[in-house]
Structures are given as C-alpha cells and as structure tokens.
Amino acid sequence: MKRGPCFPQGRCESGYTEVRGTEIRTFGVSEGDVTAIDDWIERVAEKWAINQRAAFRVRLCVAELAANVLEHGNKNAVDGGHMAVTIRKVADGVEVEFLDSLGAFDLTRASETVAPRSEPGGWGLKLVRAYAKELSYVEEGGCNRVRFTISSRDETAGSA
Amino acid sequence: MQIAISEFGHDAKKVVLVGKLDISAAQAIELPLATIAGSRANIVVDMTAVDFIASIGIRQLVLAAKTVSRASRKLVLLDPNPLVADVLVNTGLGELLQVVHSEDEARAVFSAGAM
Numbered sequence: 104m105k106r107g108p109c110f111p112q113g114r115c116e117s118g119y120t121e122v123r124g125t126e127i128r129t130f131g132v133s134e135g136d137v138t139a140i141d142d143w144i145e146r147v148a149e150k151w152a153i154n155q156r157a158a159f160r161v162r163l164c165v166a167e168l169a170a171n172v173l174e175h176g177n178k179n180a181v182d183g184g185h186m187a188v189t190i191r192k193v194a195d196g197v198e199v200e201f202l203d204s205l206g207a208f209d210l211t212r213a214s215e216t217v218a219p220r221s222e223p224g225g226w227g228l229k230l231v232r233a234y235a236k237e238l239s240y241v242e243e244g245g246c247n248r249v250r251f252t253i254s255s256r257d258e259t260a261g262s263a
Numbered sequence: 264m265q266i267a268i269s270e271f272g273h274d275a276k277k278v279v280l281v282g283k284l285d286i287s288a289a290q291a292i293e294l295p296l297a298t299i300a301g302s303r304a305n306i307v308v309d310m311t312a313v314d315f316i317a318s319i320g321i322r323q324l325v326l327a328a329k330t331v332s333r334a335s336r337k338l339v340l341l342d343p344n345p346l347v348a349d350v351l352v353n354t355g356l357g358e359l360l361q362v363v364h365s366e367d368e369a370r371a372v373f374s375a376g377a378m
Contacts, residue, residue: 137286141315159315159346166317170286226318226354233353 125191130169132176132184132205137169140188151192157255160234161190161197167227168201168210168249176205196255199235204246211240264288266295271366275305275373281312284320292323300330300338305373307366310343316350321360328359337376339363 126147130136141162148158165188172186189200210228232238235251242248264282271277276299282288299306306327328338339361343351351360363369 134286170319230353
C-alpha cells in the first residue's frame with residue numbers, strides 16, 4: 104500500500120506491523136475502512152484482554168476520528184488519503200495514535216458548538232473529548248497526528 | 264446490524280436493533296427508521312442487543328425522534344446497556360432520546376404523550 108512520508112513504515116506490505124504490546128495498521132479512507140478499523144480494534148482488544156469499558160471507548164474514539172476524516176477530510180490528498188492507527192498496551196490501559204493524511208484539523212481547538220445541541224455536528228468531537236485522556240494533536244507534513252489514552256481504570260466519564 | 268420491526272400496541276411500532284450501530288449500520292437503518300417515523304406512530308427502539316454506538320448511529324435515532332416529535336409522538340430507547348447509555352448521556356441528548364427500561368414504561372410514556 105502506498106503511503107505518505109509521515110506514515111509508519113511497517114515491515115509488512117499490507118501496512119500492518121506488530122511489536123509486542125503495540126499494533127499498527129494503515130487503512131484507506133472509505134466507509135469499508137472505517138468498519139475495518141473497528142473490527143481490527145475489537146480483535147486486538149480481545150487478544151490483549153482489555154476490559155470491555157476501555158475497549159468500547161477506544162473503538163468509539165477511533166470511530167469518531169475516522170468518521171470525521173471520511174466526512175470532512177480533503178479528498179484531494181496526494182496519496183489518496185490514508186489513516187493509520189497505533190494501539191499500545193500500557194500498564195493502566197491503552198495508548199492510541201491516530202494519523203490521517205487528509206488536511207490539517209486540530210480537534211483540540213475545534214469548537215463543539217457548531218450547531219444547536221439537537222443538531223448533528225460536533226457530537227463525535229464531544230465524545231472524543233469525554234472519553235480520551237491526555238488528548239494531543241500535532242500536524243506533521245500535512246498529516247494529523249492525534250494521541251490519547253484510555254484508562255482501563257476510568258470510571259468517571261458521563262454518569263455511568 | 265440486524266433490524267426487526269413489529270407492532271407495539273395500536274399506535275406504536277417496535278424496532279429491534281441487534282449489533283453495532285456504526286457507520287454501515289447507520290446507513291442500513293436510515294430508510295426503515297425514516298419510514299416508520301413518517302407513519303405518525305410512537306416508536307420504541309429496543310437497544311438491549313446494541314453493543315456499540317457511534318455518533319453517526321445516534322444521528323439516525325435523533326432524526327427519527329425529531330420526525331415523530333413533529334407529529335406529537337414519541338420515540339424512546341428501550342434498555343441500552345450501560346456503555347451505550349453513557350454515550351447517549353455524553354452527547355447531551357437525554358431529553359430527545361428518552362431511555363426506558365421496560366415495555367410498560369414505554370407504554371406509559373406514549374400514554375402520557377397522548378393526553
């Protein structure tokens with residue numbers, strides 16, 4: 104799979120790399136890819152025996168980021184657009200890195216209130232901010248790199 | 264995602280969703296939900312077997328809820344699991360997407376709305 108320079112250089116041609124406790128996979132930008140990302144995260148979470156709550160929140164945050172790229176990303180990206188997800192198992196949960204090549208978008212600065220509460224728009228961002236801890240954003244060579252952690256001990260988001 | 268639709272009393276429909284309410288499921292339920300919402304019936308969406316939800320799935324539920332609301336009807340969500348319920352809380356849509364925990368509770372909501 105052809106990838107931009109900011110993408111992880113995996114050893115496998117399919118864009119998949121696995122190092123103990125870390126998994127990286129690269130995807131295109133399509134509805135099928137968004138679904139494939141979720142399926143992959145589910146499998147990794149099961150393999151690592153990540154608790155159900157943490158796994159759910161990892162899947163949700165990544166799904167929202169991926170859906171945002173699909174909906175709003177620059178469709179004229181030179182390399183056709185790619186998303187790469189890195190999942191790293193840490194002592195208290197999971198570290199996630201989400202990389203996309205579809206135009207600068209700093210979600211740490213974007214406003215959630217772009218629409219009235221009952222109108223679509225901003226819900227995904229709101230959910231990422233509700234669940235993702237240590238959320239950070241960096242733009243690198245036209246790619247967006249978002250990092251966050253999901254604690255396997257986090258009991259405080261929302262009212263649950 | 265699987266979807267099954269049935270009658271729920273004389274003026275309501277029950278929509279049972281099974282699986283994950285993600286980007287592809289949102290497309291799958293869009294038309295059936297819109298059709299039912301447009302029929303001026305109350306709607307109870309059985310969420311007991313929904314194990315994942317993303318904002319794009321919530322969007323379809325909200326669109327249906329707003330459609331039935333315009334006809335002075337109600338849409339309620341039946342017994343989502345705690346992780347799904349937490350997502351609904353965090354989107355701030357609790358008022359529009361009312362959660363009930365039994366079919367009797369759903370009927371009570373619909374009856375109250377009819378008064």
